Amino acid sequence: MKRKLLIGTAAVVATIILGITGYILILLAGNYVVDEQKLVMDSTTTMVDEKGHLISKLYIEDRVLSDIEQIPTHVQNAFVAIEDARFYDHHGIDLKAIFRALYKDILAGGKVEGGSTITQQLAKNVFLSNEKTLLRKTKEAIISINLEKEYSKNKLLELYVNQIYFGHGAYGIETAAQLYFNKSVSELTLEEGALLAGIPKSPTYYSPITNMEKSKERRNLVLDVMQKRGFISAEEAVRAKGKVVALTISEDKRNPAYATYIDMVMNEAKKRFNLTNEELMTGGYTITVPINAEVQQMAYELFKKEEYFPGTDEQAEGAFVLMDANNGGVLSVIGGRNYVSKGMNRVVVKRQPGSTFKPLAVYGPALEEKEYHPYSMLVDKPISYGDYTPKNHTGTYQGKMTMYEALIQSANAPAVWLLDKIGIDVGKKYIDKAGLSIPDQGLAIALGGLKEGISPIEMAKAYRAFAKDGKVVEPYFIKKMVNREGEVIASVNVEEREVFSPQTAWYVTRMLEGVVDEGTARSGQYNGRLAGKTGTTSFTGVKGATRDAWFVGYTPNVVGALWMGYDTTNKEHYLKHGSAYPTRLFKKILASSPLDQTARFVAPKGVDELEQPIEMVGKPELKSQLSFKPFSLFTIQLSWDTSDERIEYKVYEKKDDSWAYVSKVKNGEGFYEVENVNIFKMPSYFIIPYNPQTEEDGEKSNVVTPSIRN
Numbered sequence: 001m002k003r004k005l006l007i008g009t010a011a012v013v014a015t016i017i018l019g020i021t022g023y024i025l026i027l028l029a030g031n032y033v034v035d036e037q038k039l040v041m042d043s044t045t046t047m048v049d050e051k052g053h054l055i056s057k058l059y060i061e062d063r064v065l066s067d068i069e070q071i072p073t074h075v076q077n078a079f080v081a082i083e084d085a086r087f088y089d090h091h092g093i094d095l096k097a098i099f100r101a102l103y104k105d106i107l108a109g110g111k112v113e114g115g116s117t118i119t120q121q122l123a124k125n126v127f128l129s130n131e132k133t134l135l136r137k138t139k140e141a142i143i144s145i146n147l148e149k150e151y152s153k154n155k156l157l158e159l160y161v162n163q164i165y166f167g168h169g170a171y172g173i174e175t176a177a178q179l180y181f182n183k184s185v186s187e188l189t190l191e192e193g194a195l196l197a198g199i200p201k202s203p204t205y206y207s208p209i210t211n212m213e214k215s216k217e218r219r220n221l222v223l224d225v226m227q228k229r230g231f232i233s234a235e236e237a238v239r240a241k242g243k244v245v246a247l248t249i250s251e252d253k254r255n256p257a258y259a260t261y262i263d264m265v266m267n268e269a270k271k272r273f274n275l276t277n278e279e280l281m282t283g284g285y286t287i288t289v290p291i292n293a294e295v296q297q298m299a300y301e302l303f304k305k306e307e308y309f310p311g312t313d314e315q316a317e318g319a320f321v322l323m324d325a326n327n328g329g330v331l332s333v334i335g336g337r338n339y340v341s342k343g344m345n346r347v348v349v350k351r352q353p354g355s356t357f358k359p360l361a362v363y364g365p366a367l368e369e370k371e372y373h374p375y376s377m378l379v380d381k382p383i384s385y386g387d388y389t390p391k392n393h394t395g396t397y398q399g400k401m402t403m404y405e406a407l408i409q410s411a412n413a414p415a416v417w418l419l420d421k422i423g424i425d426v427g428k429k430y431i432d433k434a435g436l437s438i439p440d441q442g443l444a445i446a447l448g449g450l451k452e453g454i455s456p457i458e459m460a461k462a463y464r465a466f467a468k469d470g471k472v473v474e475p476y477f478i479k480k481m482v483n484r485e486g487e488v489i490a491s492v493n494v495e496e497r498e499v500f501s502p503q504t505a506w507y508v509t510r511m512l513e514g515v516v517d518e519g520t521a522r523s524g525q526y527n528g529r530l531a532g533k534t535g536t537t538s539f540t541g542v543k544g545a546t547r548d549a550w551f552v553g554y555t556p557n558v559v560g561a562l563w564m565g566y567d568t569t570n571k572e573h574y575l576k577h578g579s580a581y582p583t584r585l586f587k588k589i590l591a592s593s594p595l596d597q598t599a600r601f602v603a604p605k606g607v608d609e610l611e612q613p614i615e616m617v618g619k620p621e622l623k624s625q626l627s628f629k630p631f632s633l634f635t636i637q638l639s640w641d642t643s644d645e646r647i648e649y650k651v652y653e654k655k656d657d658s659w660a661y662v663s664k665v666k667n668g669e670g671f672y673e674v675e676n677v678n679i680f681k682m683p684s685y686f687i688i689p690y691n692p693q694t695e696e697d698g699e700k701s702n703v704v705t706p707s708i709r710n
Contacts, residue, residue, distance in 0.1 A: 039126060041065065041163055043284025043484065044175070047265060049291050050479065056258050058266070058281045063171035064178070065284060065484065068158040070186045071173060075193035077231040079161060082197050082222045084118040085229050088153055092119045092144035119144040122160045166196065167203030180208060182248040191240040194226065195219040208245055216245055257300035260335035261291055261477070263342060268477045273490045285489075288480040290329025295322060295593040302592070303337045308585045309564060310577040317567055318582070319346035319456045320589070321475075322560035325464060327494050328473035331558065332589075333457075344567065350453035351563055354535030354579075355410045355520075356552045357448035359508050360462055362419045363407060365430040367504040369422060374507050374610055375402045375693035378414035385443055390416040393536075402694055404613050407511050408519035410534060412447055419446040433499045434462040434472055448535060456561040459552045462499075463561070466508045466531070467554040469604050470500035502604035509601055510610040512553070521551065523580040524587035528597030530555055532586075534579035539569050546575035551583040555590070556599040562586045614691050617643045622687055622701040626677070626708060636674040636706045638685055644668070647689050650697070654684040664690070682706060 044059040068076070080087045086094050094117050116124070123143035147156060166176035176196050177185040188196070198218035199206045208215035220241045227237040265287060269275040275283070299320050302308060309316040320334040335345035366372040380398045382391060390412045397413060406414035419427050420443055427445060431438060436458055440450050448454075454462075457475055465472045473496055481490040500508075512531035515521045520534045532553020539545040547569045552561040562582040566573045575581075591597070603609060625637045638651065645668020653662045653674070665672050665687075677683070684705040689698035 039159060041159075041172075042282035045280055045283060045285040045287060047262070047287045047289055049293060050288060053293070055289065055291060055293065056254060056262055058262065058287075060278070060281050061171040062169050062175050063162065064174040065162050065172065066158070066174040066185050068154045070184070071158075071161065072186065072188060072193065074190045074232070075173070075185065075188050075196070076157060076161075077229075078190075078193045078197035078222055078226060079157070080118070081226040081229045081231055083121070083200075084116075085225075087118050087157070090117060090119075090148075092117065092146075092148035093141055116140075117144065118160050119147055119156055122156060122163065123147060125163055126159075164200045165203055166199050167207045168209060178250055180247055180249065182250040189240075189243075190232070190236065191219065191223070191243045191245075194222040194240065195245060198222045208247055209249065212245060219245070255297075257297050258291075259341050260333050260339050260345060260347065261289070261296060261330075263335070263345060264330070264333055264347075265289060265477045269481070272478070273481065284484040286482045287478055288482075289477055290324060290327075290331060290479050292322075292331040292593070292595075295332040295589065295595065298592050299332050299334050299589050302585060302589055303334050308581060308588075309337070310575050310581050311566065312573055312576065315566065315573060316564065316575065317346060318562065318564045318585075319349070320560065320562045320586075321347050321457045321460050322558050322589075323460055323464070323475050325467045325554055325557055325559045327492075328461075328464070328475050329479060329492075330457075330475050330477050332560075346563065346567075347457050348455045350455050350458075351548050351550075351565065352450060352537040353448040353454045353459060353552075354537045354548060354550055355412075355415075355448060356459060356533045356535035356550045356561075357450075357454070358407065358410075358415050358446060359466065359512065359533055360434060360436070361427045361431055361448075362415050362422075362446045363403060363511070364466070364500050364504055364508055365427050366403070366418055366422050367507055368430065368500050369426060371422065372403060372418070374404045374511055375613065375691075377401070377694050377696060378403055378406055379417045380406070380411055380414045381417075382413060383417060385416070385420060388416075388443055390443075390447060402613065404511055404514065407533075408514050410515075410520045415446045416443050419443055430499060433497070434465055435474075435497075436462055448537070456563045459550075459561040460559055463532075463552050463554055464559045465499040466505050466512065467556075467559045468496075468505070469502040470505040471496040471498050473497070503607045506603055506607045507610050513601070516553070520579065521553070521583045524584035526587035526591050526597070528555055528590070528595075529600050530587070530590070531601070532583075534583055536578035539574045541569075541571050542574055544576075546578045549575055549577070549579045549582050551579060551586045553586065555595070555597075556601050557596055558590075560586065562589075611646070611693065614644050614646050614693050616647060616689050616691055616698040619699040620649070620687060620689055620701040622685065622704050624685065624704040624706040626679070626706040629675075633675070634677040634679050636677050636683075636685075638672045638674070638687070638704070640670045640687060640701065642668050642670040646692065647698075648692055650688045650690055652686050652688070654703075655681075677706075679708060 042061045042063055043065050044057050044062050046057055047055045049055055120140050123140050127143050161173040165171055168179060170176045170179045173196065174185045177183055177188055181192055195208065195215060205211060206215050206218045223237045223240050226232045227234055266277050266280055269280050303318055306314060309318060317336055319336065321330065322332045323330045333347050335347050377400045380401045382389060382397060392411050392413055401411065401414060424441060424443065424445065436454055438450055461472055461475055473494055476492045478490065479492050480488060483489050509531050512533055516530045516532055521532050530553055532551055535550035536546055537548040539547040547565055549564040562585060564582050565575060620640045623639045627635050627637065629635050649665040651662045651665060651672050652659050682705055684703050686703045687701045691698065
């Protein structure tokens, strides 16, 4: 007996020692198996506009994390009841549930019930593969015990309901509540929570979207189990089961209109804030963007219409960018007519800018250097500069014209002549200041004939200098980024950089308004004030064909660029028409959007206004009359009609067979008197109009010689 007692005692002690040793080994093994970083779940990043409206979601798994405090108790109980009734009693492994499941499996002759706890399911989903081996089950047990040691029951339940899949791309309880009921998890009712608790067993089979009846049956089962486990009363179960399944589906259907914008946001996050695309889509950030959703949608829809793209076929492409002129925030961006995510983004592809480059490379610099003004006379002749002979697109030449006229008509010869006068280095100096560094050194710069070209977003950025007092800002897509804890981790810092003086910017703005009102940008309809420049580059392979067509312009509030053309231009693929088409589409986007059309351009303080150009119409008709006045004896009155009161008139008199300058008449007075005339030696007169803007004389009038008969 004594020996048996000793053997029994030894066996018990050995069992205890083995149990303790095994438990210690499990805990030690857990340190190697449990990687806490894997418990950090992917979380959906949301992109919102400045008013907080959802624009899009960025995710690999669509999951919005919830704290356990946000989840109502009845929703927590629904998951515990159906998945792990003894969740609050076991330590990771429920031996009672395992033996019960094993017993039922033996009776049924197959597997009919699982014995996995919520902790085991979390361990399996987060740390393990789907292989069905004894080693995997052993690892599952080890991880579960260690998870229970490290985390509270509330934390484990929180991790579980945030991790599981609910079908239709929704991960986690918050995303599921938004998907099926369009509400937050904190607002879920008892019956709604029970329905969601029933889905994870088979998300496809029990989805109320695809299988309403089975989903309802599963919900009612969850309610019955909740009653059986004491979580709700019989009356609560009956009333909840009597409720209809009232879905308010809120599936995330990504709007293709936002595809370019989303890519630009992701690129900016990587470039400016060092966030990879993966980190952005898993970090649960809230990104505030300056997008104008209505402008973006309108631009997207209009870009789909063939009538705006004069190509040889439907493959004609385009790009559009519009930014807030005040701060550089990009309001809308279209990277192509059929843009696909991560595809060719034509907003950043360099193209030949054509005549849209003239204000940046020639006219702005010439004004800034103060050697020329808007009404300076430029030479308009087909001059050769070595091997380079620029030609006007009309094929006609006036000999000379003002800078204003040259810009209005988009004449090429005066632009090249002026760049030659001010110097290529001067033109490039201001191009560089605008942030458009180019390798070119020839006079073709004046006409936008560049080796590499300029992208639409670069053109919009550069034209901002004319829109806002001569200063440029960097366009941006991310105004602010906030992490899950509500901390601002990134925000835009708008810095202005001066390119031109306010006076130069204002002169160019007034001239570019003229381009829209009466020049090459007349096409289309827009009721607000708009300044801008057209640009067309030719495809020499086909007579009359266009390679690139542009409009770059701005209102008092926005500045943008629109390009049209083909990705590859050849004899089969080219534009049949030029810049009238992008001009028309640009105006249509503005006119069809809720942008302010009442604003007017306001001159910066201290700048001189640009007068309207003086037009001297034809040869003035001079008339004369002789009259007698007391004390003045005979007096000659010269008179003529004046078309513009700003025109000055030089009066010339002939005496003794020679002509002499007499006086200048200003202020629009078409009248001049000569007193004390010797009627026996009557003088003759003529006048010459003088344009003080261009400092040029007009056509001489007829000659008059007063007589007594008059």
